[in-house]
Amino acid sequence: MSESATKSKCFLNTDNRMPQEKTTAERVEQQVIAGRSFKSMNFVQSISEEDEQFFRKKKDFVHLPPIHNNTFVTVTDARGNKKTGASAGCLEEIKGGSRLSRYAAEATAEHVGRSARNLGMKSVVMKVKGSTFFKKKKAVILSWREGYTFAECKRSKGVGDQSKIMYIHDVTQLPHNGCRLPRKRRVQIVPRSSPFSLDNNSGKNLTRREYAR
Numbered sequence: 001m002s003e004s005a006t007k008s009k010c011f012l013n014t015d016n017r018m019p020q021e022k023t024t025a026e027r028v029e030q031q032v033i034a035g036r037s038f039k040s041m042n043f044v045q046s047i048s049e050e051d052e053q054f055f056r057k058k059k060d061f062v063h064l065p066p067i068h069n070n071t072f073v074t075v076t077d078a079r080g081n082k083k084t085g086a087s088a089g090c091l092e093e094i095k096g097g098s099r100l101s102r103y104a105a106e107a108t109a110e111h112v113g114r115s116a117r118n119l120g121m122k123s124v125v126m127k128v129k130g131s132t133f134f135k136k137k138k139a140v141i142l143s144w145r146e147g148y149t150f151a152e153c154k155r156s157k158g159v160g161d162q163s164k165i166m167y168i169h170d171v172t173q174l175p176h177n178g179c180r181l182p183r184k185r186r187v188q189i190v191p192r193s194s195p196f197s198l199d200n201n202s203g204k205n206l207t208r209r210e211y212a213r
Contacts, residue, residue: 060121062112062144064137066130071105073112073140075124084115105136106143113147126168141168 060083063074074085088099088108098104128137148164
């Protein structure tokens with residue numbers, strides 16, 4: 001009876017200890033998995049932060065707003081901080097009404113392209129805004145590239161790259177069934193029977209009447 005009792009006690013003791021050992025093992029495994037996931041998440045976050053820093057350091061933007069009575073070309077970084085820029089009025093040889101010409105836009109863009117190259121910019125993204133003046137904007141983009149490559153060739157005394165523009169991004173805001181259009185004028189044409197037909201109210205010869213509501 002003593003042996004069976006001891007065996008039963010041992011069996012009972014082992015049964016009592018097994019769930020405790022399992023719980024501790026599960027806790028250790030959970031801690032290990034949590035540590036791995038925590039490390040992996042930190043690793044992913046560090047890589048994403050490095051990519052963001054690299055993206056912010058390397059990428060610059062050239063903004064071309066709607067061009068009508070003047071030309072504005074601005075170069076900024078990824079955060080929107082202005083690096084360089086100019087307008088047609090900043091140039092000494094362009095004043096007054098000559099700012100409206102296409103030559104003024106091309107000269108301004110070429111000037112900004114040279115200054116951008118002197119700052120050490122390697123690649124840019126052109127941001128074009130507006131749905132009009134396409135020929136003028138195209139001339140501005142080509143002039144900016146010519147000024148950039150000319151400054152590069154002058155510095156290296158050789159043949160530079162053809163283009164440093166990564167891509168052209170259109171940021172024009174288009175309404176998707178937005179504001180209501182203004183009311184159209186309602187014009188009613190009254191046929192004139194004779195050249196002597198008069199209106200009873202005004203006493204004038206009328207060919208059309210406008211009704212505004």
